Amino acid sequence: MFTAKKRRLAVFGAVAIGAMVALSGCSSSNPLKSGSTATASAGTIVIGSQQYYSNTIVAEAYAQALEAAGFKVDRQFNIGQRSVYLPELAAGKIDLIPDYSGNLLQFYDAKTTAKSEADIEAALPKALPSGLRVLTAAPATDQDTYTVTKAFSDKNGITSLADLKKFKGSLVVGANAEFQVRPYGIPGLKSVYGTTATLKAIADSGGPLTVGALKSGTVQLADIYSADPAIKANDFVSLADPQNMILPQQIIPVADKKIDTKAAAVIEKVDAALTQEQLISANSKSVNDKSSAAVIAKAFLQAAGIVK
Secondary structure: OOOOOOOOOOOOOOOOOHHHHHHHOOOOOOOOOOOOOOOOOOOOEEEEOOOOHHHHHHHHHHHHHHHHOOOOEEEEOOOOOHHHHHHHHHOOOOOEEEEEHHHHHHHHOOOOOOOOHHHHHHHHHHHOOOOEEEOOOOOOEOOOOEEEOHHHHHHHOOOEHHHHHHOOOOOEEEEOHHHHOOOOOHHHHHHHHOOOOEEEEOOOOOOHHHHHHHHHOOOOEEEOOOOOOHHHHOOOEEOEOOOOOOOOOEEEEEEEOOOOHHHHHHHHHHHHHOOHHHHHHHHHHHHOOOOOHHHHHHHHHHHOOOOO
């Protein structure tokens, strides 16, 4: 069981999460909002989530499964990006968060040579801070993609990142601000594919603002995650990545090493049931049906036989 954690979360400034909360139907407020505090009782597992509706659904599934197994849970959802939540995790202010394997590794080791999921999972224990560990990854992946409209793809004959260098116009990518420095972001397009692009920072992790910018032509490419139903709904084209610049992104729990074996087993049971089809279905219920993360997670866990 986790040790007691009496803590005051650091102030990181106001974070604009209205669009994402509306999309996910989740009523959780930002736990790092200026002036907020949270104190967990003894033995409570503090679970965080990214400021991304799909990640919140997975975090909620962990929370409900742990509660059904008799654990106390404190939800600290919609925290933000890795630069915010990973220091909180390392500092012991949260105990568990679902992450994405390749991006997690590159956060700690930008020069990693790992390419396959097996290589990534082997490298992660060495890359993580000493107090953290990863549990077994889910089969489901939610990978960054460079996505374009079908009209742009057809008009310019572009179906691959390698094709971008033949485009004569300027290229603008819609993505989170971190895309400016991430190895598979703007720098990677230049170093791996010889393509120069500029970033339009859109802080909704491939959500409706990013989708809208792509549809309107404000951006030519958008970072939209592979399990997002918006790709199929809008007949978008996710460009092939022949050089494997973007690493595999299987959902993987990163946790405090103090987690006990029973809690770890519960979390890994949830992950084992989380297939690609299940993740896309969950995301569709959030985006299309406007169901809450709690409702979606409970239906998933019941179908998997994890909770009644």
